[in-house]
Amino acid sequence: MEYGTVGYQRCPGTAIATAAYWPYCDKRARVVTRFAPTSVVVRLDGVDKTYQSGAIAVQALRAITLEIPADRFSVVIGASGSGKTTLLNLIGCIDRPNRGAIEVCGENVATLTDNALTDFRARNVGFIFQNFSLVPVLSAYENVEYPLLLVGMPLVERRRRTLAMLEAVGLAAQARQRPNELSGGQKQRIAIARALVKEPQIVLADEPTANLDSATGASIIELMRRVQAESRTSFIFATHDPQVMAHADEIFAIRDGELTEHRTVAPV
Amino acid sequence: MNLLFKIAWRNIVRNRRRSLMTASAIGAGALAMLLFAGYTNFIFTGLETGYVQRDGHLTVFRSGYFLYGAGNAAAYGIDDYLGVMRLITEDPALQPLIAVISPTQALVGIAANYSADTAASRTFIGVGLMPSDRDRMRRWDEYGTADVYPPDARLSDADPNRGLIGTGLARILGLCSALGLTNCPPAPAGSPAVPAAGSAAAVNSDITALARRELGDAASAAAAHSTLMPQIDLLAATVGGAPNVVSLNVSGALAIGAKELDDAYIIMHLALAQQLVYGRNEQEVTAIMVQLHRTEQLAAARARLNALFQQHHLDLEVRDFAELTPYYGQVIRLFSGIFLFISLVMGMIVLFAVVNTMTMNVMERTNEIGTIRAMGVRRVRIRLQFIVEGVLIGAIGATIGAILAILIGDLTNHFGFTWVPPGNTAPIPLRLVVLGRPWLIVEAWLGLVLVAAIAALIPANRAARLAVVDALRHV
Numbered sequence: 001m002e003y004g005t006v007g008y009q010r011c012p013g014t015a016i017a018t019a020a021y022w023p024y025c026d027k028r029a030r031v032v033t034r035f036a037p038t039s040v041v042v043r044l045d046g047v048d049k050t051y052q053s054g055a056i057a058v059q060a061l062r063a064i065t066l067e068i069p070a071d072r073f074s075v076v077i078g079a080s081g082s083g084k085t086t087l088l089n090l091i092g093c094i095d096r097p098n099r100g101a102i103e104v105c106g107e108n109v110a111t112l113t114d115n116a117l118t119d120f121r122a123r124n125v126g127f128i129f130q131n132f133s134l135v136p137v138l139s140a141y142e143n144v145e146y147p148l149l150l151v152g153m154p155l156v157e158r159r160r161r162t163l164a165m166l167e168a169v170g171l172a173a174q175a176r177q178r179p180n181e182l183s184g185g186q187k188q189r190i191a192i193a194r195a196l197v198k199e200p201q202i203v204l205a206d207e208p209t210a211n212l213d214s215a216t217g218a219s220i221i222e223l224m225r226r227v228q229a230e231s232r233t234s235f236i237f238a239t240h241d242p243q244v245m246a247h248a249d250e251i252f253a254i255r256d257g258e259l260t261e262h263r264t265v266a267p268v
Numbered sequence: 269m270n271l272l273f274k275i276a277w278r279n280i281v282r283n284r285r286r287s288l289m290t291a292s293a294i295g296a297g298a299l300a301m302l303l304f305a306g307y308t309n310f311i312f313t314g315l316e317t318g319y320v321q322r323d324g325h326l327t328v329f330r331s332g333y334f335l336y337g338a339g340n341a342a343a344y345g346i347d348d349y350l351g352v353m354r355l356i357t358e359d360p361a362l363q364p365l366i367a368v369i370s371p372t373q374a375l376v377g378i379a380a381n382y383s384a385d386t387a388a389s390r391t392f393i394g395v396g397l398m399p400s401d402r403d404r405m406r407r408w409d410e411y412g413t414a415d416v417y418p419p420d421a422r423l424s425d426a427d428p429n430r431g432l433i434g435t436g437l438a439r440i441l442g443l444c445s446a447l448g449l450t451n452c453p454p455a456p457a458g459s460p461a462v463p464a465a466g467s468a469a470a471v472n473s474d475i476t477a478l479a480r481r482e483l484g485d486a487a488s489a490a491a492a493h494s495t496l497m498p499q500i501d502l503l504a505a506t507v508g509g510a511p512n513v514v515s516l517n518v519s520g521a522l523a524i525g526a527k528e529l530d531d532a533y534i535i536m537h538l539a540l541a542q543q544l545v546y547g548r549n550e551q552e553v554t555a556i557m558v559q560l561h562r563t564e565q566l567a568a569a570r571a572r573l574n575a576l577f578q579q580h581h582l583d584l585e586v587r588d589f590a591e592l593t594p595y596y597g598q599v600i601r602l603f604s605g606i607f608l609f610i611s612l613v614m615g616m617i618v619l620f621a622v623v624n625t626m627t628m629n630v631m632e633r634t635n636e637i638g639t640i641r642a643m644g645v646r647r648v649r650i651r652l653q654f655i656v657e658g659v660l661i662g663a664i665g666a667t668i669g670a671i672l673a674i675l676i677g678d679l680t681n682h683f684g685f686t687w688v689p690p691g692n693t694a695p696i697p698l699r700l701v702v703l704g705r706p707w708l709i710v711e712a713w714l715g716l717v718l719v720a721a722i723a724a725l726i727p728a729n730r731a732a733r734l735a736v737v738d739a740l741r742h743v
Binding site for chain 2: 118
């Protein structure tokens with residue numbers, strides 16, 4: 001794997017250049033950059049976020065300025081209602097700030113249109129949700145394959161990656177099962193496989209172990225740590241689970257919407 | 269695209285009870301629309317077949333006859349009608365279109381029966397035609413209604429004195445027993461139909477004698493055979509305004525649906541009608557009937573006929589069967605209006621059923637919508653996802669409805685139900701032409717699926733507009 005902006009190939013019939021390591025083309029293809037370990041994958045500068053709850057304005061984030069290094073296991077900690085999820089939503093480009101600049105994977109996401117932002121997420125961001133959020137009518141295999149369909153990957157490559165990812169999370173045997181036939185731990189493994197199968201720049205996980213017993217939670221964290229190490233993807237967690245915090249490379253503490261601490265636990 | 273259909277289908281199956289209820293509502297809509305359309309189709313094709321068998325597709329008149337001829341049909345006669353018919357049949361453009369061409373004479377007058385035991389008279393509406401042409405015209409059945417008739421032996425080209433009368437007229441003129449008609453009670457004793465004595469009887473015998481003399485030698489041979497048949501006298505005014513009388517040997521009775529016509533209708537040989545209207549003058553006809561092979565040729569044939577008459581400076585005009593029988597247009601408009609109303613009602617039911625179902629689906633799957641939007645699914649694809657689901661439910665319901673309509677239509681036709689419509693004297697078959705009109709099924713199917721798609725658009729738009737974070741927060 002090379003780092004920095006890599007070579008391009010032109011999609012047949014389009015003028016859109018695609019990163020060479022992205023070996024297929026579609027019209028939504030965007031130039032993406034693989035970051036070196038020492039570079040910054042997320043940069044927030046003076047970000048405010050206020051929610052309107054009826055007549056009351058609730059300020060969820062205040063003047064957040066931070067940089068999250070690439071290819072690290074970063075954890076955002078804080079009490080319930082401190083603004084962890086809001087921060088992850090902004091980094092994941094599923095919400096927009098009221099003020100401030102957000103740069104994700106080198107892209108100023110505040111300037112992107114809704115469709116461009118959606119395509120950006122499809123290529124660069126993987127999500128793991130607390131409640132697993134698998135598509136209930138799709139099998140485990142189809143759930144993992146879904147993100148690859150969104151980026152227009154050819155069938156053969158899609159199948160190879162999906163099966164490899166199911167193998168990696170230890171659920172190849174459950175490929176045909178629907179989410180309602182899987183345990184909580186298995187569902188979260190499928191969710192991890194789904195988030196990682198497209199080899200995103202960032203994986204965002206909001207309380208990924210909250211709905212799991214401690215033993216299953218521990219195995220899930222182990223799995224994510226291993227996959228992160230292998231794929232060199234930037235993992236960003238929102239949690240108050242001590243097990244997750246124990247694995248963190250970087251810790252960002254938030255209280256009442258303000259960043260109170262940034263600590264590098266494990267040196268690069 | 270496959271994924272869209274896969275997810276849509278699986279969600280339909282997942283909520284099978286709800287989907288089935290919605291599909292049933294759509295199916296009921298399709299069933300009602302198709303059965304009614306099947307019946308109206310039967311009415312339309314039946315009426316058209318009847319009119320075309322009787323009058324042909326097009327009728328050539330002397331100009332002005334259509335508007336004013338009823339007052340004096342004889343004055344609007346077509347002279348040299350044989351020449352006009354030759355001109356039409358020899359035209360290379362018309363020749364392949366025409367199935368039958370036949371002259372006809374319309375007339376009105378008084379029909380009377382002054383036989384030994386009866387004295388009754390009634391105004392009649394008569395038509396003179398060529399019996400062999402009538403037989404050929406009655407074989408036309410473009411739509412396969414099976415309402416075709418074998419040659420009617422009661423009329424013959426060789427016997428100009430024979431004729432058929434409406435069953436109502438037969439009853440009025442006291443011919444029921446002579447014609448062997450059932451369901452035709454005799455007049456009560458002491459009724460005015462009993463023969464009058466004295467001077468009235470003498471006048472009656474004079475008219476009969478006059479009619480015999482009018483027949484002349486030409487008909488004497490045929491009259492010998494016709495003596496077995498009951499005889500009535502027909503009195504009408506000639507073109508010159510003089511009264512004229514002929515005798516008609518009634519060879520049978522016709523049941524005509526409408527009572528007004530049944531009590532007055534007479535079909536006779538063209539020669540006899542001409543004799544009554546024109547006497548010994550030059551023989552003309554009021555119209556030339558043109559029956560085509562197919563109704564779709566009507567416009568082309570009409571245009572060509574008009575061009576032909578203009579080219580030869582003939583003072584003739586062409587009318588189609590729909591113009592001649594306003595009732596046909598009225599029936600079409602009435603049934604089309606009812607069909608439109610039923611379709612609108614069914615469309616509204618389908619609309620609300622699908623909107624309701626899809627709204628529930630969107631609400632239940634809000635979190636799923638948020639998840640896949642976060643994964644990188646565009647708004648347009650979310651919208652499409654729910655529209656596809658609506659279309660699939662619509663397609664399932666419409667297909668069920670179409671299959672049921674075909675089955676019920678076939679069963680109804682198989683059992684041969686009949687009914688008496690308002691104004692009719694005789695029952696008519698109740699047939700449902702559903703399968704025979706595949707385009708009808710396709711149109712109804714597409715219409716309902718389209719309504720389902722439009723109905724799904726409302727909740728689909730709502731789903732597509734959901735903010736990702738709000739959708740993810742939804743429990």
